[in-house]
Amino acid sequence: MSKPNSILIINPIIDNTWEIQVKNYVEGLLEKRRKVIMKTILRGPKSIECYYDLELAANGVIELIQEVQKSDENFDAIIINCFGDPGLEAVREICNIPVIGPGESSLLYASLLGDRISIVSISKEEKSWIADPRLITKGMEGIFASFRGTGLSPSKIVSEKDCVFDVILQAAKRAVEIDGANVIVLGCTGMAELAKQIEKEINIPVVEPLACAVGIAEILIDSQLSHSKILAYREPPKKVIRWERG
The missing domain is CATH 3.40.50.1860 (Rossmann fold)
Incomplete structure (x- = not known):
């Protein structure tokens, strides 16, 4: 249909x-x-x-x-x-x-809102395996302040929202107070419903990727625009692709 x-x-x-x-x-x-x-x-x-x-x-x-x-x-x-x-x-x-x-979109939005961007995500590490390559591709390394990991699992974000909010809020506050961030990007779409609450607490833009x-x-x-089909996202050449042994 x-x-x-x-x-x-x-x-x-x-x-x-x-x-x-x-x-x-x-x-x-x-x-x-x-x-x-x-x-x-x-x-x-x-x-x-x-x-x-x-x-x-x-x-x-x-x-x-x-x-x-x-x-x-x-x-x-x-x-x-x-x-x-x-x-x-x-x-x-x-x-x-x-x-x-959402990742690409949120970083582009954030670049319009400030010049010190921090990402708060679920990772335990204080380094973004998921965002660093994209920041480089988009030429945004110069305005990237920090990556703040929370160590939260995706399932916990759904099941324990009250606890999760406090953890994310503290990470965002550290990004502002220690790293000098003036824009926060939430590095997981599972955090979507928390964005406005966090923004009220820290008084800077909080960008929600979704x-x-x-x-x-x-x-x-x-x-009525879509992606270029010249070089960047051209249609793949026709060929035989095998997923399983024949």
Whole structure:
């Protein structure tokens, strides 16, 4: 069935616990302007916490997109719901509609709001395995203040929101007081509903990645723009690809 004027949100992990929460959140942002369709990958990791998980998730995202393309479903844009943007560039190559990553979107938004950006994420490390390459690609190293890890698991973000809020808030405060941050980016889309609460506590912009992705998707849809197919995201050459031994 055709789904005109709609956005496909891909859950790039096999755990579908997030689906209803994410769908309701995005529908709230869109205020019925567009239809929201959620789909969860069939094969991949239960959570994304390292490069290995990211690559497994990317394969699952590509597989899901290819299945959608075989159907008669139509969408105006696709959002891959993870700060790590698994499969983002590859999916742009095989699609002719905007494909948006919350991680990339949030960093671009943050660069408009201040000149000392800190990322607060789920990682235990005080270094961003997930954001550093993207910061370099986008030429943003000069305005990156710090990465503050919280050591939270994705499942805990869902199940223990009160405890999670305090942990994230303290990490954000350290980024401001110690690292000199004047913009905070939340490095996990599971933190979405906490953004405004944290912003009230620290009095600087707190950028929520999924909301940024939705905003950019709407702008591109309304502007009738999509990704370039010259060099950057050109269609992959046709070839035989084998996933299993024949």
